[in-house]
Amino acid sequence: NAGVTQTPKFQVLKTGQSMTLQCAQDMNHNSMYWYRQDPGMGLRLIYYSASEGTTDKGEVPNGYNVSRLNKREFSLRLESAAPSQTSVYFCASSEALRGDTQYFGPGTRLTVL
Amino acid sequence: GENVEQHPSTLSVQEGDSAVIKCTYSDSASNYFPWYKQELGKRPQLIIDIRSNVGEKKDQRIAVTLNKTAKHFSLHITETQPEDSAVYFCAATPYSSASKIIFGSGTRLSIRP
Numbered sequence: 001n002a003g004v005t006q007t008p009k010f011q012v013l014k015t016g017q018s019m020t021l022q023c024a025q026d027m028n029h030n031s032m033y034w035y036r037q038d039p040g041m042g043l044r045l046i047y048y049s050a051s052e053g054t055t056d057k058g059e060v061p062n063g064y065n066v067s068r069l070n071k072r073e074f075s076l077r078l079e080s081a082a083p084s085q086t087s088v089y090f091c092a093s094s095e096a097l098r099g100d101t102q103y104f105g106p107g108t109r110l111t112v113l
Numbered sequence: 114g115e116n117v118e119q120h121p122s123t124l125s126v127q128e129g130d131s132a133v134i135k136c137t138y139s140d141s142a143s144n145y146f147p148w149y150k151q152e153l154g155k156r157p158q159l160i161i162d163i164r165s166n167v168g169e170k171k172d173q174r175i176a177v178t179l180n181k182t183a184k185h186f187s188l189h190i191t192e193t194q195p196e197d198s199a200v201y202f203c204a205a206t207p208y209s210s211a212s213k214i215i216f217g218s219g220t221r222l223s224i225r226p
Contacts, residue, residue, distance in 0.1 A: 042202055042218040043157065090156060098206060101147065102214065104156040
C-alpha cells in the first residue's frame with residue numbers, strides 16, 4: 001500500500017515550458033487535491049476534485065489546469081510556466097470531501113528559471 | 114471566506130518543556146480542525162484533529178483544545194523531545210464550503226537540547 005505517490009520528485013523548467021505533475025493514490029479515496037507550498041505561506045489549495053469526474057478551483061488556480069483521469073489519478077498541468085510558479089507541489093487525498101483526514105504525497109520541487 | 118491565523122511563526126523550547134501553538138479562525142461554521150506536522154523535506158502528516166462538538170482531545174503528549182465562542186484552537190505538546198522539531202500547521206474546514214480546508218501559515222518548532 002503506497003498511499004499517495006507523485007512524479008517527478010524534482011523538475012527544472014524554463015519560462016514558457018509546459019509540464020504535467022502526476023499523482024496517484026491507492027486508498028480508494030474519493031477526493032483529491034493539489035497544493036503549493038511557498039516559504040512562510042503554508043499550504044495553498046490550487047485545485048481539488050471532490051469525486052471522479054469533477055474538479056473545482058481552489059485558492060490559487062491561475063496558471064494551472066487539472067484532470068481527474070480516474071478515481072486513482074489526478075494530474076496538474078502548467079501550460080506556460082512562470083518563475084512565480086517555483087514552489088513545492090503536494091498532492092493529497094481524502095476519503096470524503098469535508099471533515100476528513102488528508103493524506104499527502106511526497107511532493108514535487110519545481111524550479112522555473 | 115475562512116481565514117486561519119497561526120502564532121507564533123517560530124518557537125524554541127528547552128527539551129522537556131511544553132510548547133503551545135495557537136490558531137484563530139474567522140468562519141463560525143467551521144467544524145473540523147486538524148493539525149499537521151511537517152518534518153524537514155517531508156510531507157505534512159496529520160497528528161491530531163478535533164471536531165466542533167468536542168472541547169479537548171488528547172493523544173499521549175499532544176493535546177488540542179477548541180474554544181468555539183472565541184474561535185480559536187491550540188496545540189499543546191508536553192515533555193518535548195528532539196523529534197518534535199518540525200513545522201506545525203493548523204487548519205480549519207468550513208462546513209458551508211465544499212472542500213476548502215484552509216491552512217495556517219505554520220509554526221517552526223525547535224527543541225533545544
